[in-house]
Amino acid sequence: MTPTTLIIGIGNELRGDDGAGPATARCLRELYPQADVMVVQQLTPDLVESVGSHDTVIFVDAAAGADHALIRQVIASRDRTAHGSHLMTPGQLLSLVDALDGRAPRNAFETAIPAQTFEHGAVLSSHAQKGIVEGVEAVCRLINEQQTPV
């Protein structure tokens, strides 16, 4: 079976820089048409099958106050106190995938895109726009360095 990659852009595109995650994910869709790309407003339990069926998952989300895009590896969280209906962290989602199926993705990464303002509107700040470029470049480097198949 061919290894697969899932890119999940997280955020509300009508709340300013919160749309940075989805915007980054859409750019990556253009660069890596073989990858599966999803855009969601938040992580919810019904994503377990999609996450669990890929070898690599890359979450992309806006990060208030960050100066530069940053990628870090994410592992299944031990925090199991979440209500779990509306909002989960990537770690909690991985934990749920692992517990349900025992087949969490081999690699999971969280990409933080710098964000400044979350006011109503579909306009990204220049800070976020710069961060999206950095984020796309960072994910490209990750894919090349990790030889992550897409």
Place this chain on the structure above:
Amino acid sequence: MDKTNDTRTIVIDPVTRIEGHAKITIRLDENGRVADARFHVNEFRGFEKFCEGRLVWEMPGLTSRICGICPASHLIASAKAGDDILAIQIPETAELLRRVLMLGQWIQSHALSFFHLSAPDFLLGFDADPATRNLFGLLANNKEFLRKGIRLRKFGQEIIAILGGRRIHTPWAVAGGVRDPMSNEEHAAIAAWLPEAKATVLEAIDVMKSVNDRYRKEIPNFGNFRSLYVGLVAEDGSFEYYGGGIRVMDGMGNTLADRVPPREYARLFEEKSEEWTYLKVPYYKSFGPAEGMYRVGPLARLNICDRMGTPLAEAERRTFRQLAGEQETVNNAFFYHYARTIEMLFAVEEVERLLGHPLIRGLHVRARAMINSMSGVGACEAPRGTLFHHYEVDENGVLQKVNLLIATAQNNSAMNRTVRQLAARYLDGKEVTEGLLNRIEAGIRCYDPCLSCSTHAAGSMALHVVLESADGTILDERKR
């Protein structure tokens, strides 16, 4: 528990595992007995106001943004209000497709309520540690059941995504019909889910029945009182969720109003405001604010209809009605959960029926017209109860006035009374104990309130309970 001082009030804040954020105040009388309970909603967004000045054609897309859980219900009610203003008969295929979308909404919302929000109480117990009384606790208790629940919700979301192009906030329905017909591939994709969905719902009903049995001693304390019931019924009195007229029934099974056209809703109901909450308090106008308390949603719908339109759900409805005896309605709020599972069964059966309709894949899905009426009302049954959108426009279709009558608001009085009943039973002294807190939360969750809808407000749900003495001093306060 936060002891603020040696005063006399209980606060529960926040209420967890409901859609929004709420605070509850329990007031004691001079003898230390529960005198009153108030379910405060502290959020406000003002959709009714800022939609003024927009075009009626924009309203389905705008109002579907009210809520992330039941956007399709607002979409359909809004599109129907638009149909009314255009004075238009939409194509039959469009109505069939709107119905399928609504059922997808029901399935995903009811599955969320049952499997994600309420099952931790049922299967782990009301007194289980709150830190583990959640999805992960359920995972440890019954992994396969949870997996099926997650997939059932996904099925509902898939229906919405397939028809509407995305899982939430789709603008697919419009005044005059819908934007796109259903392709053969989309039809097949939805149909492929049906056997699994039906099996899961039947299992959920079995679980619910065992829960009813397991908690039979506690259930009488969960909002067990006579009230009025309101919902839509079809022309023949059967269960309805998209069209039909309004039926009002009392807590003894007497019909007070029947098949009233939704555009006459304001003749039946009055909305009053309270200083202590942004959530309106609607009531049945003929009976006044005190006696006119009514309930909407699954419990009401199963009480007021003469029959369901599908065989398995109808068989289950008959079992449900046995809970009430011969003449009366089922008046216990705990049975909202059971009614919800029966409605999930209906929804799956009804989707199957609609997919078999010869016109479901028709290509004519939208009719067009200009403004032909200066006002319009759209009504449908949202997962939590009857939803009304009422618009008044000028000759160009610009909104002059907007009124939204939402299910959770209509259950407001009953939720207050449910909390009062639970507090009276479980309040022990002058402290908010874990047991009381857990049961108040569970009592509210019977109604599956959606505060984003009801105040058209944003926010995450949390519980804050305050216990007050007769003179208003705070006895105890607790947040979760």
